[in-house]
Amino acid sequence: MRQIPDEFVETLRQRIDIIDVVGEYVQLRRSGRSYVGLCPFHNERSPSFSVSPDRQMYYCFGCGAGGTVIRFVMDIEGMTFAETVVRLAERANLPVPESLEEQIPSAAQTDRQTAMKEAHELAAKYYSYILMNSSAGVQALAYLEGRGISKTTMAEFRLGFAPNAERRLIDFLQKRGFESQLLVDCGLAVALGPQIVDRFRGRVMIPICDGRGQVVAFGGRALQKEAKPKYLNSPETPLFHKSSVLFNLHMAKRSIRQTQTAVIFEGYMDVISAWQAGLRSGVASMGTALTEDHVRVLKRYSDRLTVAYDGDEAGQRATSKVLNLAREEHLECRVVQFPDGMDPDDFAREFGATAFVRQFQVKTLTEVQFFIQAARKTANLESPAGRTEYMRQVLSLLGERASPIERDEELQRLAQEFHVSRDALDQELRTIAKTSRRRDAHKSERESHVLSTPVLTAEVRAGNYMLQSLLLHPEAFDWLLQHEVMELPLPEQTALLANLYAFRMEHREGSPVRFVESLEDPNLRRLATSLAVGEESEFDEALLMDCLRSLRLQELESRYRNKLQELVEVTLAGDAERVMIYRQEVENLQQEITRYRTPQA
Known part of the structure; x- marks a missing residue:
């Protein structure tokens, strides 16, 4: 910037x-x-x-x-x-x-990448036409309909079919001026000696789009059972980086923002089935494990993530990895459970859209509940030693990951199920919880930076008016400096005041828009924006003085209460000399408070 x-x-x-x-x-x-x-x-x-x-x-x-x-x-x-x-x-x-x-890319890079995108766009149209309008696509169309995918959904995801021929797509694109090397470099073709052939053949084609909805790659699902691999993705290209692209993000991001939750699936068909069932916030990684880049992309849209991986053992292991990764990036996570051996697509096809959506409503676990359930599957609850080990695993999870409410609920369950006293569990938890204190401290530090919505006391409103005046009226800068206003009731108000002073010193007549755009702290930006778009006020020295009087009076009353407490303490201690000093300071503060409470002050 x-x-x-x-x-x-x-x-x-x-x-x-x-x-x-x-x-x-x-x-x-x-x-x-x-x-x-x-x-x-x-x-x-x-x-x-x-x-x-x-x-x-x-x-x-x-x-x-x-x-x-x-x-x-x-x-x-x-x-x-x-x-x-x-x-x-x-x-x-x-x-x-x-x-x-x-x-930004150079003109040559831009031209080449533009040509690559155009080739992918034409390829998507070509594959879609083959699927929907040719005899070559009949088998693929029947396959998709057999999986319960409607033609409307096929059109929404621009599904297609690559015929089982070596150069159908290449010939189609070369007739339209695309060079062989560009088609290889963008992943649509493969070089075999001096010849090039279509990368995708005999596969249902699933376009992969970037955040703007432009086709940058493809996933191909083989129709023949013996074909290897079952899913074939485009290679890494200047357009496509598997570690940062999420399938369907361009269509899902609006729903993610509205629901404030992203749903991560393992595969394309899971996302497509979920979309058809009415769940529109689903995305999937590109045939690879979820990466830090994927998580950071999702954080642009929401701080909550629901993991909906397969119900088999591999899916559960992958879920554990996602939860740990998301935790490092401070995402709040939930897990949707599917019956063993079923993936979300299987479940949607077997039980229908209503049951699929309901699964997300009634079968959702917190990350703590997921890990407790996983620990229970491998625990030996038949032996006393096995039960003790299981309880220690649960207590460790509670100490590291659980909120106070969730911790209390799980402790009650443990006490009831294993007939252990709650006091014993609490004591054991305090011992185990030492390992999680650093994590809790980090969490507390992070949460302390979140802008709270305070009760708007008179002093807070006075501070906001001063900030609004300084933001909207450059002349307020001299007035506030002259009256030495350096601190306001809330920490975020004081921080914004310091930023505004620095801005006005450099840009005396700078616009509020320019100032807001200069703020890197999102919490300060929210506060500044709320003041800028709030009810407009004129520059009013008399009102500013009233605000200043309110703030100074609050400060004096706070000092008066503290000094009065100190006076009581030295009086009880029998320190006559300090009693005289403190009594005089209390009287001086009383006089100042009286002056500030007088309208003429």
Whole structure:
């Protein structure tokens, strides 16, 4: 962000109307001077999402999402700052500045990657036509319909079929000007000596798209039982990186935001069956284990993840790995259980859409419950030693992973099932829990940075008004400095004040939009946005003085209470000299409080 000239970003904001951009994702209606709609970042029935055309900012009073048009596109599309600036610059017909050239592909790279994407798009259309409109696709069509996939779903996922011929796709694309080497490099063809042949033959074709919905790769499912491998994916290419691409993310991300939960499946058909059953927030990794990059991509859209892997032993082992990885990235996880030997697709086909969706409602475990269940499967509960070992495993899990409520529930279950006193379990847990203290400390530190929604006392409202004045009215800068306002009631208010002072010193007349975009801390950005899009206020020195008086009075009263307590303590201690000193300080504080309570003060 620092490498992009501020002047360019400012010009870009002036060229782009936030109402036009947000309106492509949210149905907005005018309400006074703002526009309101249902928030695209969380699920709600009553609109709490507000967009201000005057401020060119948005804010959700339900979930706290907020910012400028650049932040909106970054969050809704999961893009970087540079990528967003480039996209909006193209929309506004603004030439991209030189400082962005190193952050985006060169013209030659862009042309080559564009050609690769065009080849994939044509390949998807070609495969789809073969499946739906030719005799060559009859067997594949029957296979998909036999798996319960409707033609509507086939069209939504752009499913196709690659005929069992060596050069059908290559001939199709070469007639349209695509070079042999490009087709090999982008994974659609394979070089066999001097010749090239189609990579995919005799397979049901599943297009894999990037976050924008552009086809960048394929997964091919063999129709012949003897064919190896059963699933064949495109290789790593300049367009496709398995460790960071998630199947169906481009269609699922809206539902993920609305439900605030992403569902991770093992395979394509699981995702497709779930979509057809009505569960629209499912994604899958590309024939590989879930990676850190995958988890970070999902975190752009939600902090909650539901794991819906196969019910067999391999699926359960993979689930354990996902839970541990997600925990490192601070994702809240749940696990959906399927009967042994069944995958989600099998379950949906055998029991139907209603039962499939209900499985996510009634068969969902917390990560602690999942690990306890896994421990129970291997425990020897017939022997006293086996029972003791099992209980210690559960207590260890509770100490490391469980919330206080979940810990209490599981301890009650253990005590009842194994006829052990609750006191004994508590004592054992305290001993075992030492290993998890560092993790709990890290969790507490992380949670302490989350912006809470405090009770808006008079002092908090006064602090917010001062911040709003400084944000919206540059003249408030001199007034606040003159009156030495350096601290506000809440830590996040004080932090935002420091950022605003630094901003006003460098950009005396800088716009609120420019300031909000400069904030890297998401919690401070939410607070600043809520103030910017709130009820507009004029610069009012008298009201600022009232706010300052309220804050100073609170500070004095706090000091008075503390000093009074100290006076009581030294009086009881019989320290006559300190009693005289403290008594004088208490009287001085009383006088100051009286002055601040007097309107003329």
